[in-house]
Amino acid sequence: MADSNEMTINVVVLGRTQTGKSAAGNSLLGSDDFESQLSPSSVTTCCSLGHSCRISGITRRNGCELAFRVRVLDTPGYPHSSLSKEQVREMVRSALAHHFKEEGLHLALLVLRADLPLCPDEIDHTIQFIQELLGATWKDFTAVLLTHADKAKEAGYSEEAYLRSASSTLLSLLSSVQHKYVFLDSQKSIIKEERTIVLRKLLNFIRQNNYQVLLLKQSKE
Numbered sequence: 125m126a127d128s129n130e131m132t133i134n135v136v137v138l139g140r141t142q143t144g145k146s147a148a149g150n151s152l153l154g155s156d157d158f159e160s161q162l163s164p165s166s167v168t169t170c171c172s173l174g175h176s177c178r179i180s181g182i183t184r185r186n187g188c189e190l191a192f193r194v195r196v197l198d199t200p201g202y203p204h205s206s207l208s209k210e211q212v213r214e215m216v217r218s219a220l221a222h223h224f225k226e227e228g229l230h231l232a233l234l235v236l237r238a239d240l241p242l243c244p245d246e247i248d249h250t251i252q253f254i255q256e257l258l259g260a261t262w263k264d265f266t267a268v269l270l271t272h273a274d275k276a277k278e279a280g281y282s283e284e285a286y287l288r289s290a291s292s293t294l295l296s297l298l299s300s301v302q303h304k305y306v307f308l309d310s311q312k313s314i315i316k317e318e319r320t321i322v323l324r325k326l327l328n329f330i331r332q333n334n335y336q337v338l339l340l341k342q343s344k345e
């Protein structure tokens with residue numbers, strides 16, 4: 125993962141279409157690499173990798189600041205308006221194997237909208253998809269990213285109040301991924317301090333998993 129002065133984390137965003145995956149990827153990268161827009165059909169139709177610049181103030185080792193970077197793989201959503209489950213799965217699997225073949229994947233972010241209730245049928249499909257993609261240890265490598273946090277806030281919910289009122293489906297999902305979750309407002313440009321907080325949380329999740337990485341193999345045709 126790192127030599128003595130550098131650390132790069134590899135992250136993939138997964139989830140239903142139009143949940144804000146590409147916008148979240150841009151917020152993490154501090155860029156506009158990924159096309160993100162409201163659309164009646166799915167916007168992202170292939171995987172693409174974005175690299176951040178060096179980000180300061182995230183972590184230190186032996187008293188020295190590390191040169192921290194994040195790489196984000198943006199993916200087409202599942203369910204998707206024009207691609208089948210198999211098409212999305214094979215596309216994502218192949219992109220993970222291609223881009224992260226040396227260093228592996230540190231964290232999959234399951235992107236959900238904080239302004240919509242999570243219902244059982246919907247999450248069952250998504251979890252099955254992630255399980256098929258990441259394998260039996262998917263929970264160790266998955267965190268939930270709740271986008272549209274601005275809307276929840278506008279409606280008067282602090283993060284704590286939101287979780288107190290959340291559906292049992294969401295609460296049981298959060299429990300199954302060892303409460304690894306983070307709220308994000310990707311509507312406006314993320315400010316440096318907010319990005320630092322989010323990235324530190326992601327790094328903590330990776331630390332909790334002992335910096336393990338998931339290596340995905342290219343599927344044979």
Ligand SMILES: Nc1nc2c(ncn2[C@@H]2O[C@H](COP(=O)(O)OP(=O)(O)OP(=O)(O)O)[C@@H](O)[C@H]2O)c(=O)[nH]1
Nearest residue numbers: 141142143144145146147160161162167168272310
């Ligand atoms: N208010 C608000 N809007 C958001 C947030 N995140 C994303 N959006 C909006 O949601 C719409 C869809 O965002 P995308 O980033 O394109 O979502 P996606 O999941 O990549 O969509 P597909 O590629 O079509 O699957 C855009 O209009 C975004 O501006 C958020 O945190 N808050």
Ligand SMILES: [Mg+2]
Nearest residue numbers: 145146167168
């Ligand atoms: Mg997208």
